[in-house]
Amino acid sequence: MARQEAPEKAVPEKAGDGTPDGAPAGSVDADGAAAVKAPGGAPQPRSVRVVLLALMIAMLLAMLDNMIIGTAMPTIVGELGGLAHLSWVVTAYTLATAASTPIWGKLGDMYGRKGVFLTSIVIFLIGSALSGMAQDMGQLIGFRAVQGLGAGGLMVGVMAIIGDLIPPRERGKYQGMMAGVMALAMIGGPLVGGTITDHWGWRWSFYINLPLGAVALVMLTIVLHLPKRDRAERGAFKGRIDYLGAALLTVGITAIVLVTTWGGTEYAWDSAVIMELVAIGVVSLVGFVFVETKAADPIIPLHIFRSRNFTLMSVIGFLVGFVMFGAVLFLPLFQQSVQGASATNSGLLLLPMLLSMMAVSLIAGRTTTNTGKYKIFPIIGGGLMTAGLFLLAQMDTDTSRLTSGLYMAVLGAGMGFLMQITMLVAQNSVELKDMGVASSSTTLFRTLGSSFGVAIMGALFTGRVEDEMAAQGGSAVTQQSAQLNAASLAKLPEQVREAYQFAVASGTHSAFLLGSAVAVLGFLAAFFVKEVPLKGAGPAKPEPAAQQGTEKLAEAV
Structure with a gap:
């Protein structure tokens, strides 16, 4: 007995075992192998941190890309041409990422997470290299789709591997790290993108992924040991792809x-193209649900939704994505157009929200690890997120940057309570064999939420701005109102500028009111979230005397 218990006592953090409750440290995890171990069988916390x-570098690759490319797009169009196809540079990447996300998660569950995750990194890097070498807009769009295909596996792989390595209760300690990576991407992305484009050329906006990805590949190949599982360890999987x-x-x-990308921009919401896409989407998803009930190895096992x-975490994740990406889109626009901020430092404008989100996420994670309680956090987060959006909806042309910063901090605190808790609870609600599909499904719902949020809040914002400008500033400015920034606003007549600022404030009010x-x-x-004990949680409880006596008798026998 003493020899069996020693490894567990040697590692108080229990980081890296990824085993079900009651399994000894150093036992086989969901991928058929123990995490990185010290000599004695116990997981080695330092190696897990490596x-x-x-994993955080890989996560940064996925989140940083669009932020960097956005600032380089004017230069890219200037060299390659193809302005009419500009939106497809982003759309191709987004489509490939969203469509491949659940497939990557399922492949990781079936064939082992390490190989699948490394493959997604390699595909992402190949797409990055090819995008940097593109000679025309058509090639760039195609190569961006390849890049997006790899990106679909990055976030899912990170979350699923963390789910395997670290028990849910211990996972809370690392929430601040993940929130910090997100903040770094949102703040640093536009700055890095602008600097690279100005000094090295737009192609390096893609090439910059190569050294980062290479570092992640080498580190994971050397330190992460998750051997391929055999048929028995893969449980119910039949080895057939659905x-x-x-x-x-x-x-x-x-x-x-x-639909969410083209609706209200490329095509009217009631146009034949949008209606046809809606019909295709509904029929396909209904057919998908039917097929999943019959498939031997469904891409998304419907039984996980019985939890x-x-x-609930899927729904909340969808709503967080809806709200968050809408806020990231409209807050810089408001501060540039109404408050006269510079577009160059647009990432810094979100600093109050992002710092608040990171700090609260860290506190919530530590508290979850120490207490094992988490239900209160989605409730507080939902309340703060609602309050923050309602406060932001009250902004007008007289709102100071300090006031808007305080409102953003409230919103950021709400999202900090929700961002990582949704993934934590979702992973805690499924078996280890479904960790990949749970991670990919939660990520997919958040991605779809962001698409709906940007589309619906954007349509509401644009409609309100155009209505106000038509009433106050004339149709000439209405046609270019979405592209006006602080520099171009300064060139407008005072009356027209004030009308536009009022219109943007009015549009922001409507968008954030919908968000709230x-x-x-x-x-x-x-x-309605149920407080289910987190797996692998807390210190070992002393065994009752009767149970200890029974075990000693069994050992003696």
Whole structure:
């Protein structure tokens, strides 16, 4: 008995075992292998931190890319031409990422996470290199799709591997790290993108991924040991890929993303193209649900939605994505157009929200690790997110930067309570064999939420701005109102400039008011979350005397 218990006592953090409750440290995890171990069988916390560092670099690749490319797009169009196809540079990447996300998660569950994750990094790097070498807009769009295909596996792989390595209760300690990577991407992305484009050329906006990705690949290859599982360890998996389900899900997701991307911009919401896409999306997703009930190895096993907590976390994740990306889009626009801030430092404008989100995420994670309690955090987060959006909806042309910064901090605190808790609870609600599909499904719902949020809040914002400008500033400015910034505003007549600023403030009010109404749904959903004990949680409880006596007798026999 003493020899069996020694490894567990040697590692108080229990980081790196990834085993079910009651399994001894150093036992086989969901991928058929123990995490990085010290000589004696106990996981080695320092090695796990090295793995986490490599995972965070991969996570940074996925989040930083669009932030950097956005600032380089004017230069890219200037050299390659193809302005009419500009939106497809982003759309191709987004489509490939969203459509491949659930497939990467399932492949990781079936064939082992390490190989699948490294493959996604390699595909992302190949797409990055090819995008940097593109000679025309058509090539760039195609190579961005390749890049997005790899990106679909980056976030899922990071979350699923963390789910394997670190027990849910211990996972809270690392939430601040993940929130910090997100903040770094949002703040540093535009700055890095602008600097690279100005000094090295736009092609290095893609090439910059190569050294980062190479570092992550080398570190993970050396330190992360998750050998391929055999048939028995893969549980119920039959080794057959659900091709029909994957195809239907891909078509459905593609249709949804195109509707939210094109609706109100490329095509009117009631146009034949949008209606056809809606019909294709609905039919495909209904067919997908039917196929999944019959498939031997479904891409997304529907039984995971029997867990109330998992379903609620999927809904809350969708709503967080809806609200967060809408805020990231409209806050810099408001501060540039109404408050006269510089577009060059647009990432810094979000600093109050991002710092608040990072600090609160760290506190919530530590508290979860220490207490094992988490239900209160989605409730507080939903309330703060609703309050922050409502406060932001009150901004007008007289609102100071200090006031708007305080409002953003409230919103950031709400998102800090929700961002990582949703993934933590979702992973805690499924078996280890479904860790990949749980991670990919939660990520997919958040991605779809962001698509809907940007589309719906954007349509509401644009409509309100155009209505106000038509009433006050004339149609000439209305046509270019979405492109005006601080520099171009200064060239307008005072009366027209004031009319436009009022219109933007009015549009922002409508968008954030809608966001606060959506956030209320997340706040209400949080009350139905069930406090299920986190796996691998807390110090070992002393065994009752009777149980100890029984075990000693069994050992003697």
